[in-house]
Amino acid sequence: MNILKGRIIKGIAGFYYVKTGNGVIECRARGKFRIDNIKPIVGDIVDIATLNNIDGYIIKIYPRKNELARPLVSNVDQAVIVFSIINPKINKLLLDKMIVVALLNDIEPIICINKIDLCRREDYEEILNIYSRIGYRAFPISYVTKAGIKELKDELSGKTSFFSGPSGVGKSSIINSLQSEFSVQTGELSERISRGKHTTRCVELIPLNNGGFVLDTPGFTSLNVDVDIENLKYYFAEFEQFQKNCRFSTCIHENEPCCSVKKAVEEGLINKDRYLNYLILLKELRKNQKRRN
Ligand SMILES: Nc1nc2c(ncn2[C@@H]2O[C@H](COP(=O)(O)OP(=O)(O)O)[C@@H](O)[C@H]2O)c(=O)[nH]1
Ligand SMILES: [Mg+2]
Ligand SMILES: [Zn+2]
Known part of the structure; x- marks a missing residue:
């Protein structure tokens, strides 16, 4: 029996896919968790027991740093908050709201202005400067010209990050260009198609080749600022x-x-x-x- 530490990157119908040093292992939760009313969720850091490095059991869940409800995921470090200046036009209130919600969940915000190929330098620099002056990391990027993509990727190294921002700002496009091996649906059409299947869509952590993980579903979709x-x-x-x-x-x-x-x-x-x-x-x-x- 091998005991391995790993990270739950996906959960489907009672099976948990745990990324370990020996690859991704399909696991069930031990009965004990059900008795204690603890359910493993995507993002959890766990110990598993396996005989063959193919399947096994989750035997321990490490304490969670944080836990988000929608999507249900734990141990998120960073929120990449994406906006564009135009197409769609920036919504600064929503941007500030997203920062507050991130901070409330103990998540570091990273502000990205995408589609800088479509606007003037002064326009995006003015916005980014507001946030970098406060002390937040803030990046200009363009999925089209690939400007800033490498800098952003470096920020995701070794961390678990999700992308947040209005529809159409380029979140899926950016995630796609972070690493060529995976593909997240982009564009209006695919979004409309996938909406119908929404209930079957699962939360998944996508491993980056620099030790980071990105979440394939956008965070903060329902924005409730919950603070006194x-x-x-x-x-x-x-x-x-x-x-x-x-x-x-x-x-x-x-x-x-x-x-x-x-x-x-x-x-x-x-x-x-x-x-x-x-x-x-x-x-x-x-x-x-x-x-x-
Ligand atoms: N001009 C320009 N278009 C972009 C850029 N990034 C994404 N787009 C386009 O914007 C549209 C929406 O992108 P998508 O990634 O689906 O946005 P999401 O809804 O935030 O996931 C697509 O047609 C993309 O090709 C960019 O940097 N510049
Ligand atoms: Mg998308
Ligand atoms: Zn005062």
């Missing part, structure tokens, strides 16, 4: 250096007097669009709270 109103400010990293100077430690930088964050916005030290998106998110959180009560 008074804590939202902590997910706008650029507020941090200013908020200690607000008069009230409970300041949420909305209508309070002597707010250093608002002052920093007026002085151009904090990006105004980001701040306005913060205010919109505050309002949305309040509305959701009322609905719940």
Whole structure:
């Protein structure tokens, strides 16, 4: 009996496909997991027992760093948040929302502007600079010219990443060009075809040849920012250096007097669009709270 450590990369009807140093091994979960009500999920780091390196049993699930519900997957490190400037036009509110949702799940955001072959350099640099100034990694890329693809791939090395962003921005195209061995459906037509089969589609981690994994289904498809109103400010990293100077430690930088964050916005030290998106998110959180009560 061989005990191997590995990663669940796919699960179908009670079978789990575990990538180990000895290849991908088809496993069932030991009965014990069912009793403890723990179900292995894609992304789990596990120990398996195998006699033949072909099939085996999962005997241990290591503690999860995080767990996403849709798609159901664990131990995600990074979210590659993809937008384009045009075709489709960038939605900065959605972009900021996706960053907050990533941070709430303990996932590092990487911001990508794709389709830079379609817009002016100033246009994408202006956006990317906003985020790199805050401290996030931000890349210009083009699936068409392959600009920036290598740089992005280097960022995915050794990490588990999923792609997030509106339909049509080029997520599937980019994933395809990260490695030629696999193919994810791209384009409007294939998306329409695959929608019908959606229920049978499974979550799968695709191994990259640089030690990373990418998720084949987009993350954050249903965007629910789930955070207490008074804590939202902590997910706008650029507020941090200013908020200690607000008069009230409970300041949420909305209508309070002597707010250093608002002052920093007026002085151009904090990006105004980001701040306005913060205010919109505050309002949305309040509305959701009322609905719940
Ligand atoms: N001009 C241009 N078109 C692109 C680029 N990347 C993707 N596309 C096109 O945009 C469309 C949508 O791409 P797709 O990968 O399906 O987007 P997804 O919905 O985000 O997965 C396809 O027709 C792609 O060929 C790019 O960098 N430049
Ligand atoms: Mg797609
Ligand atoms: Zn304040």
